[in-house]
Amino acid sequence: MSTGTLTVDLNALTANWQVLAAMSRAETGAVVKADAYGLGAARVGRALARAGARTFFVAVAEEGAALRQALGPGPTIYILSGHMAGDADMLGDMDLTPILNSLDQMIRHLEALPAHPFGLQLDTGMNRLGMEPSEWSAVREVAVAQDPQLIISHLAAAEDIGDEMNRRQLALFREMTEGVDCPLSLANTGGVLLNKAYHFDVTRPGIGLYGGRPFADARPVVSLDIPVIQCRDVAPGEVVGYNGTWMAQRSSRIATISAGYADGLLRALSGRASVWADEVRCPLAGRVSMDLIGVDITDAAGDPKTVSLLGPDQTVDDLADAAGTIGYEILTSLGARYNRRYLGG
DSSP: OOSOEEEEEHHHHHHHHHHHHHHOSSEEOEEOHHHHHTTOHHHHHHHHHHHTOOEEEESSHHHHHHHHHHHOSSSEEEETTOOOTTOHHHHHHTTOEEEEOSHHHHHHHHHHOTTSOOEEEBOSSOOSSSBOHHHHHHHHHHHHHTOOSOEEOOOSSTTOTTOHHHHHHHHHHHHHHTTOOSOEEOOOHHHHHHOGGGTSSEEOOOGGGGTOTTOTTOOOOEEEEEEEEEEEEEOTTOEESGGGOEEOSSSEEEEEESOOGGGTOOGGGTTTOEEEETTEEEEEESOOOSSOEEEEOTTSSSOOSEEEEEBTTBOHHHHHHHHTSOHHHHHHHOOTTSEEEEEOO
């Protein structure tokens, strides 16, 4: 095969969910937006449901509809973007619960689906989605009277235990929801790890399920092995790749591997990342191009048939550090050309 193999360990993923659930005093949900962070929401969702997850969060109604088809009836699927124009039929037909983010969304929802469940999002300082304190104060009585299923807010800096913004958001969330008889949710993965004061009634782990920071004890979930198309000898002074950004300083052996930025391997990795041939670190040679990358395999035992980009020697966060980004972007960028293989679940 000329495409890479992306292996998703569903047993590791569900084990991560179970550990986070054991840490929490609340019901533990699961965030599977962006096709389960690029790993396949249908397979991931079904594995989590078998492990005991009954509450799921996605970004948009279309993701929710696909997840409902995979899970069948029963689990609650919340739509974090709320009730957008044109969503009513899909929300109703697929039994999806929008998290309403504004007065406009609340009016739209109550007019289009007056008996349909909904949740609410409050803005506690992130200034991204949700009702700000002044708007909430104006609509709270009416909104609560409509029996929301869940009220949430989102932590902006939960991965940093020392960030004062966490405590400010917690205090404001408590203030805005004081006296409300409704399940509450504030904690993402980082919030679960902060302490139980952030857990409330439902937690929403995302990146921690998939093996990423800040869940340091997470089991790795993803490995990526990429085929080698061709190997060649390169003499000192010769260059590799576009614009000759890599020049051989010694007699070198270069492998061209079958992946590039069209497969989610960010161009920013050029000259900064490595792959592994068996247990030998092999740095990238030259620029990441659309479908191909040069790799310096001079120190490898021989010409490998495949190299490992993600696995025991390099996590998604290691690769993210090399690219100057975060593990979320690495995961969600992994391209559609990979042959996806699922273990367990």
